[in-house]
Ligand SMILES: Cc1cc2nc3c(=O)[nH]c(=O)nc-3n(C[C@H](O)[C@H](O)[C@H](O)COP(=O)(O)O)c2cc1C
């Protein structure tokens with residue numbers, strides 16, 4: 001204490017009063033120990049330290065702070081503190097302590113060594129903050145995230161099993177409808193033929209939906225290596241696979257870069273966005289679908305813009321949900337494409353975004369991080 005006293009004596013009286021008042025009113029625990037005495041006893045504890053630990057000042061003064069420790073206090077944290085104090089240093093530690101009534105609390109402890117003019121340590125100041133509520137909230141949040149993860153995985157497995165089990169009876173329906181058409185077709189009147197056609201096209205649509213559920217629920221499950229992909233070449237291949245319309249209307253503004261990514265996911269992203277641009281965003285009068293990119297600080301950003309009908313702002317979230325379409329679902333529209341794009345971009349570590357104005361067109365953009373193989 002003499003060193004601290006000497007120091008304090010040098011401070012003008014008004015400042016000492018202010019300093020004292022600030023410490024007394026502080027809503028975190030503050031203790032000062034005397035490092036010159038055996039076992040580093042507490043020589044000062046502010047009122048809040050007494051308030052939150054429940055100990056009275058005469059149960060505190062003269063004791064080492066370890067009286068706050070108990071059965072479940074981490075032994076290695078105690079060893080760490082001892083090791084640092086032996087080296088005459090301060091430290092930060094979060095440690096389980098106990099109040100006078102036995103209630104455990106998480107103590108965020110900051111200890112500073114107070115040196116005199118010769119660099120000698122005579123005192124330590126400790127600041128104790130009860131962070132139990134924060135630690136409990138974090139643990140609760142982690143538990144909820146874990147449970148949600150399990151539910152999500154359970155749902156994906158459930159969807160996969162159901163979709164898989166529906167395939168066989170559906171194949172049966174379609175095969176028997178075809179058998180009726182082949183063997184009894186001539187005996188059916190116009191209406192019968194039409195009904196049979198509905199059965200077969202509905203079976204086809206349902207098969208598409210089942211396939212979509214299966215591919216969506218298994219996305220990212222298969223281990224796939226990162227590889228260097230020439231996105232220009234890949235895009236050209238996809239455009240060609242989309243048919244003659246693709247080649248005619250899709251323009252690549254400048255040569256696209258080589259990215260490092262998982263191939264199947266990259267294909268899903270470009271294929272779905274380009275086929276949507278052709279399907280929904282075909283220019284009514286003139287104008288093309290354009291592909292461009294930017295090099296940003298940590299990633300590539302690709303843009304696919306069309307001059308089609310555009311998408312209303314209020315539908316921006318809806319379009320990325322599985323099985324959501326903005327028009328009546330047809331045979332070639334299950335509503336899974338953008339959900340697959342979103343999941344693919346996220347699995348690649350990027351972000352997907354849409355900008356659109358009704359009547360003016362849409363721009364879908366996505367990022368792919370710079371990675372190395
Ligand atoms: C200023 C100061 C404040 C301290 N405050 C606490 C505290 O609030 N809780 C605690 O468990 N240990 C606290 N300690 C650490 C213990 O006093 C002790 O140094 C630690 O248990 C390691 O030593 P030991 O192995 O001799 O017990 C504090 C130490 C100092 C110097």
Ligand SMILES: Nc1ncnc2c1ncn2[C@@H]1O[C@H](COP(=O)(O)OP(=O)(O)OP(=O)(O)O)[C@@H](O)[C@H]1O
Pocket residue numbers: 212272276277280281306308309310311319320324325326327332333334335336337338339362
């Ligand atoms: N470029 C676009 N311009 C206007 N509307 C679009 C565009 N892209 C998507 N949409 C709208 O978003 C909906 C969802 O698209 P998504 O790709 O998920 O499904 P889909 O194309 O209907 O079916 P799928 O891709 O499964 O064959 C579409 O049904 C369409 O209404």
Ligand SMILES: [Mg+2]
Pocket residue numbers: 272275276336337338
């Ligand atoms: Mg689509």
